[in-house]
Amino acid sequence: MESRILARASDAASRGERAVLVTLVGVEGPAPRAPGARMLVFADGRSEGTIGGGSLEAHAIERAQGLLLTGGTELETLDLTDRGLKCGRGKATLFYEVLSPEPELAIFGAGHVGRALARLAQEVAAFPVTVYAGRGEESTEFAAVRPVPGFKGIPALPSPSYAVICTDSHATDLDVARQVLRQDPGPAYVGMLGSQAKSAEIRTQLERDGIPPQRIADLHCPVGLPLGGRSPGLVALSILAEVVAFHHSQLAAAQARLTGRGP
Structure with a gap:
């Protein structure tokens, strides 16, 4: 699954389509997915792959769309209990990377x-x-x-x-x-x-x-x-x-x- 997302990201960049690659780089305690899960978010809100679904994923999609306007990368740690997820006291760290086509x-x-x-x-x-x-x-x-x-x-x-x-x-x-x-x-x-x-x-x-x-x-x-x-x-x-x-x-x-x- 994750290799497919990376291949899709490369394909999007080669076609001039801007997107954000969201990677779950770390978790503390219970979490819906293990580190390494990835999701690709496009400017129109479409996404491919999953980092765990629910409100965590909805938040990541919204954050990714904002980054498409500013560019760059971002590292964000979220308390999953604040996301309404029943994962005990789990935390998830997400890495956002804007993928711009290579000139x-x-x-x-x-x-x-x-x-x-x-x-x-x-x-x-x-x-x-x-x-x-x-x-x-x-x-x-x-x-x-x-x-x-x-x-x-x-x-x-x-x-x-x-x-x-x-x-x-x-x-x-x-x-x-x-x-x-x-x-x-x-x-x-x-x-x-x-x-x-x-x-x-x-x-x-x-x-x-x-x-x-x-x-x-x-x-x-x-x-x-x-x-x-x-x-x-x-x-x-x-x-x-x-x-x-x-x-x-x-x-x-x-x-x-x-x-x-x-x-």
Whole structure:
């Protein structure tokens, strides 16, 4: 039963469904279930598995739904007599863990930089990686490749995803950016390979195309922290460093340190 709940939790996360895993981690005295019992609680109040039923479980479901709004983990010890359970003077300790989907790194373009970025991200286990290839490339040695001929009809990306655009042409980069930035809610991070001049031109065109100003402002172009070096591997390193800093809410601090404005 408990292994099934863990498998279900993994499945929910892979499909982008947020949930809370509630585990009975300790008991004192009589209790309806032994430590290790688990329950999965979803945002709409559905639950799978059981930690003992009754008012204890109802309380846990309510508490779990509250945690879905705030995130994080919580440890809670409850007196079962206060729950109306006839378990003598038993106590139960519950551990709540919010399971959020793991962000995916979506790379558009399987050229030198795209392949290097895919390899690097997977080698350091930064994020799951999908490379979207527009010209029928079959392999990047490590990452899963998803063909999108001509980059037309790009699929919707989950909101916990980070997109990097590095195709083989300026025009294609613009077309991909236009499609990605129109998605709602779309990726949390969108970066594009290019120069300052290209960035200005791209932003002007996106504005003409009716892309919301805030989405344009959030476009990271030129993408990557200024680490130096122009080889595909070093460019990929600078891009991954920026995405990781963004993921950990440290991008502004990293940029400040690199420009001498931070400690």
